[in-house]
Amino acid sequence: xxxxxxxxxxxxxxxxxxxxxxxxxxxxxxxxxxxxxxxxxxxxxxxxxxxxxxxxxxxxxxxxxxxxxxxxxxxxxxxxxxxxxxxxxxxxxxxxxxxxxxxxxxxxxxxxxxxxxxxxxxxxxxxxxxxxxxxxxxxxxxxxxxxxxxxxxxxxxxxxxxxxxxxxxxxxxxxxxxxxxxxxxxxxxxxxxxxxxxxxxxxxxxxxxxxxxxxxxxxxxxxxxxxxxxxxxxxxxxxxxxxxxxxxxxxxxxxxxxxxxxxxxxxxxxxxxxxxxxxxxxxxxxxxxxxxxxxxxxxxxxxxxxxxxxxxxxxxxxxxxxxxxxxxxxxxxxxxxxxxxxxxxxxxxxxxxxxxxxx
Numbered sequence: 085x086x087x088x089x090x091x092x093x094x095x096x097x098x099x100x101x102x103x104x105x106x107x108x109x110x111x112x113x114x115x116x117x118x119x120x121x122x123x124x125x126x127x128x129x130x131x132x133x134x135x136x137x138x139x140x141x142x143x144x145x146x147x148x149x150x151x152x153x154x155x156x157x158x159x160x161x162x163x164x165x166x167x168x169x170x171x172x173x174x175x176x177x178x179x180x181x182x183x184x185x186x187x188x189x190x191x192x193x194x195x196x197x198x199x200x201x202x203x204x205x206x207x208x209x210x211x212x213x214x215x216x217x218x219x220x221x222x223x224x225x226x227x228x229x230x231x232x233x234x235x236x237x238x239x240x241x242x243x244x245x246x247x248x249x250x251x252x253x254x255x256x257x258x259x260x261x262x263x264x265x266x267x268x269x270x271x272x273x274x275x276x277x278x279x280x281x282x283x284x285x286x287x288x289x290x291x292x293x294x295x296x297x298x299x300x301x302x303x304x305x306x307x308x309x310x311x312x313x314x315x316x317x318x319x320x321x322x323x324x325x326x327x328x329x330x331x332x333x334x335x336x337x338x339x340x341x342x343x344x345x346x347x348x349x350x351x352x353x354x355x356x357x358x359x360x361x362x363x364x365x366x367x368x369x370x371x372x373x374x375x376x377x378x379x380x381x382x383x384x385x386x387x388x389x390x391x392x393x394x395x396x397x398x399x400x401x402x403x404x405x406x407x408x409x410x411x412x413x414x415x416x417x418x419x420x421x422x423x424x425x426x427x428x429x430x431x432x433x434x435x436x437x438x439x440x441x442x443x
Contacts, residue, residue: 089135089136089137089138089140095107095108095392097293099266099267099293100266103175103244105140105141105175105373105374106140106141106173106374107373107374107375107392108139108363108374108375108376108377108391108392109141109143109295109375109376110139111144111297111376111377111378111379112143112144112145112148112151112154112155112378113143113145113148113151114378114379115127115148115151115154116148116149116151122150124150124154127154128154128157128161130385131155131158132158132161132162133385134385134388135162135171135173137385138392139388140173141174141177141374142155142175142176142177143177143178143295143297143376144176144177144178144179145181145215146178146179146180146181146202146438147179147437147438149437152202152205152206153205155176156205156206156207156208159174159176159206159207160207175212175213176206176208176211176212176213177213177215177246177295178202178211178213178214178215179214179215179216179217179248179269180195180198180202180214180215180217180233181217181248181437181438182195182218182229182438183219183435183436183438184219184220184435184436185435185436187218187219187220188223188225190225190229192232192235195229195232195233195236196232196236196241198438199211199214199233199236199242202214203241210240210241210242210243211241211242212243212244213242213244213245213246213267214233214244214245214246215246215247215248215267215269216229216230216245216246216248216250216265217247217248217250218250218254219435220423220425221254221423226254226258227257227258227261227263230245230258230263231262231263233263234262234263244266245263245265245266246265246268247265247267247268247269249271249418249419249422250265250418251283251416251417251418252282252417252418253417255268255283255286255290255292256286264292265292266292267292267293267294267295267373268287268292268293268294268418269295269296269297269376270294270296270297270418270419271296271297271298271418272294272296272297272298272299272366272369272372273296273300273301273305273330273362273366274305274343274347274366274404274408275301275304275327275331275334275343275411276298276330276333276334277414278414278415278416278417278419278420279296279371279418280369280414281414282417283418284370284371287370287371288371292371293371293372293373293374294371294372294373295373295374295375295376296366296372296374296376297376297378298327299362299363299365299366299375299376299377300359300362300363301327301331301362302323302324302326302327303324303359304324304327304331304340305347305358305362306357306358306359307357307358309340309344310341310344310345314337315328317329322432322434325432326432329428329429333412333415333421335410335412339407339411342410343407343408346404347361347362347404349403350396350400350403350404353400354394354400356390356394359387360387360390360391360394361400363375363377363388363391364391364394364395364396365396367391368395368396377391
């Protein structure tokens with residue numbers, strides 16, 4: 085029998101009575117298509133390493149090609165090797181992301197088939213958390229679909245229902261319609277603070293917590309880009325294009341370089357890296373329960389563990405605020421600019437990534 089994962093109280097958070105997660109989540113997006121080759125065996129070994137180190141919550145989605153299956157393989161292998169109690173701290177957060185094209189016609193049967201597919205892929209009897217995403221509010225069926233998810237929750241197929249990228253008014257609308265969301269997954273970083281003005285106060289009122297992605301802006305918030313000239317918008321994957329647009333909105337490349345220089349000073353003071361400081365800054369924001377770390381390889385684990393032990397003090401935060409005070413104003417609520425299908429952000433998105441069951 086393997087020993088329990090290394091953990092301590094400050095490295096975990098209780099989202100609700102009886103439901104606790106690690107404050108860092110191992111993300112699965114980088115293991116999906118479009119980010120380069122993935123060594124499946126190594127990826128599953130990395131899951132074991134993260135779990136044993138105390139990062140016991142994994143994030144994935146039905147549209148992350150192959151990732152639910154890999155987590156399912158990890159679960160089966162770990163249970164076989166170490167016994168049925170060895171994954172007692174594991175939480176797997178997946179997503180329900182119906183394609184844009186089927187939003188007008190999606191029915192209850194398709195929703196249940198998609199949830200059943202995630203159960204089969206993950207080799208679970210009940211999904212810990214299903215995070216609901218809806219591409220287009222002009223197709224006003226998200227309330228109906230959310231109620232179908234709660235029916236599956238009552239049927240025992242889902243433990244908790246959360247959201248992904250719902251803005252504050254629509255999160256409130258769902259709650260008032262009887263579907264209070266357990267958590268909300270949002271993009272949040274030093275460069276993108278859109279959750280702060282509207283979503284954070286709503287979280288304080290409702291008790292909803294934030295699970296945050298993009299905290300290092302696809303790797304832009306790292307030593308690799310310090311002192312580099314503006315690369316334009318030609319990159320090998322959409323992730324980098326996406327976050328370069330975030331830098332442009334933040335205030336441009338020169339201000340971004342000022343932020344990196346200040347981050348380096350803070351990082352050197354603590355003996356850590358720039359990404360460690362960037363992730364820790366997000367983790368210390370109000371209403372933030374956890375930060376999602378997404379990597380293809382496990383060689384970042386040591387740095388990720390440092391995020392949990394680091395504490396940014398008033399001097400650190402003040403130094404960063406001196407740069408942040410020069411940034412451009414946030415562009416609306418969370419995920420607002422991405423919802424403009426013809427806008428700069430919306431044009432680079434892919435909206436039909438699912439092989440969702442059809443009639």
